[in-house]
Amino acid sequence: MDEARAVLERLARIERLERAGAPPQELVDELRALVAEAEAWSRNEGGAAGARAVSRLRTALTDSSVP
Numbered sequence: 001m002d003e004a005r006a007v008l009e010r011l012a013r014i015e016r017l018e019r020a021g022a023p024p025q026e027l028v029d030e031l032r033a034l035v036a037e038a039e040a041w042s043r044n045e046g047g048a049a050g051a052r053a054v055s056r057l058r059t060a061l062t063d064s065s066v067p
Contacts, residue, residue, distance in 0.1 A: 003041035010034045031061050 014030045035057045042050030 003037065003044045006037045007034065007041050010037055028061070031057075035061055 010030065010033060014027065014034065017027055017030060035054065038050075038054045038057055042054045
């Protein structure tokens with residue numbers, strides 16, 4: 001359950017940063033941290049659905065990375 005809480009807290013932080021107009025690189029850094037936390041959650045919870053969600057997050061992050 002700690003992993004789920006970490007993911008939800010990270011999402012809330014990203015939302016706050018976005019509303020505050022944070023620079024893109026800061027948001028990308030937070031998204032990378034989100035992927036790591038989602039992976040931990042997926043490993044803990046198990047299941048194909050969690051693995052697919054992490055894969056989609058990783059793909060989205062790769063597609064929108066800031067150089």
